[in-house]
Amino acid sequence: MTGLYQQGAPNYGDIRIGGAHYTQRTGATFLAQAYLPPQLNNWALAGDIQFNTDSAFNIGSTFDLFTVAAHEVGHAVGMDHSGDPNAIMNAVYPGAKPDLAADDVNGIRHIYSSDLPRTADSYEGALGNNSFGTSTVVTINGTTKTALVTGADITTTGDADYYKFVVPTGSAGTVKINVQSAGLSLLAPKVYLYNAFFGQIGFANGTGLYGTTQTISYSPISALQVYYVKVIGADTSVFAPANTA
Helix, strand or coil, X not given: CECCCCCCCCCCECCCEEEECHHHHXXXXXXXXXXXXXXXXXXXXXXXXXXXCCCCCECCCCCEHHHHHHHHHHHHCCXXXXXXXXXXXXXXXXXXXXXXCHHHHHHHHHHXXXXXXXXXXXXXXXXXXXXXXXXXXXXXXXXXCCCCCCCEECCCCCCEEEEEEECCCCCCCCEEEEEECCCCCCCCEEEEEECCCCCEEEEEECCCCCCCEEEEEECCCCCCCEEEEEEEECCCCCCCCCEEC
């Protein structure tokens, strides 16, 4: 993360991640450590995370790197240790955990959203846009033959967002759909393209690609035909609810 607040210059990160041979140098046996943000720490090290590179980190087994990193990121954004032995924020390594426990979720909501869940994007509307019948209508520019939807998100791990568009006259024979999370979030999206009869005619899969752009190209298309696009999270990890464009 970059900014002016902690470091005083945009070319330094507010949260910096590094590592050192702590066991070799000092005898310390911790896996990693992080510094809480203000008000506790009001200077440059606030939010910084340090890994003990003498620890045996693994993916999916002891010591699972994602679990350890998620714990330290929790500290970096202001969370203390949890009393729940199954929580990532428990003081004792809980084993490999691909997702947050309820206490982890409640803790971060308490700090940043007044105990409320993530707010749905403006396209959800009163009925939501989670079906063909409630799809968000996207208007294609008749001159440029393009459209851009911004400020969208996948609000929960089970959220599915549907969009509907009509091909304008004078369009080329191919439609191209881009769903971008790169530079916006770590969402790994799945994208589906359907025809007017709800038959699937295109698919792009971002499984394992956290922060990416997925593209569907389909031809031939016809003017004035209706098409639908569905976007979901590719998995149910902590990255599934995230921003898209």
